[in-house]
Amino acid sequence: MRESRLKKTIRYIRGTTLLEIVIYAALFGIIAVIISNFLIQVVNTYTITRAEREVLSNGRLLLETLTKTIAEAQEIYTPTSAFNKDLGQLSLMTRTGVPTEHQTAYVDFWIDNGRMWMRKEGAAAVPLSAASVRVSKFRLERISQGLSRDAVKLTLQVDFTQSKYQSSITLNSTTALRGNY
DSSP, X not given: OHHHHHHHHHHHHTOOOHHHHHHHHHHHHHHHHHHHHHHHHHHHHHHHHHHHHHHHHHHHHHHHHHHHHHHHEEEEOGGGOBOSXXXXXXXXXXXXXXXXXXXXXXXXEEEETTEEEEEETTSOOEEOSOTTEEEEEEEEEXXXXXXXXXXXXXXXXXXXXXXXXXXXXXXXXXXXXXTTO
């Protein structure tokens, strides 16, 4: 009886077999692959979500800036505006933010290398869109209304610049020029 217990104890002391080590290594490898794939998917999902959020927030900012400026403008300055083109240009005459020595000021919007720029008279040009997005369409259509008031229909398409993560948004708006009221 004592000898039987001794044999059982020796068998447990001997350690693990080669088969057990192979099974443990295989299980560890499978779990490691599953966890790494999960982490890669989490990072990709985060990056795609960030791209969509960047495109949406830039598109919204551009559209709000354009519609507010168009609504405050007195008239469209036609000689430097480019209508019915996918990469148009808009020049507006406004009384908002006018230097003291002038009665009106000019505000220009245009696309250069995929970025939307704005320049107010007497100031340097300012990029409105972030470097992480590209404005691929800035189409402007002039709509003439009665009482010598114009409106501008604009189509704005904003894309994410990294081709690995595709994200794009197209925004449309029509805004009437109302002046300072």
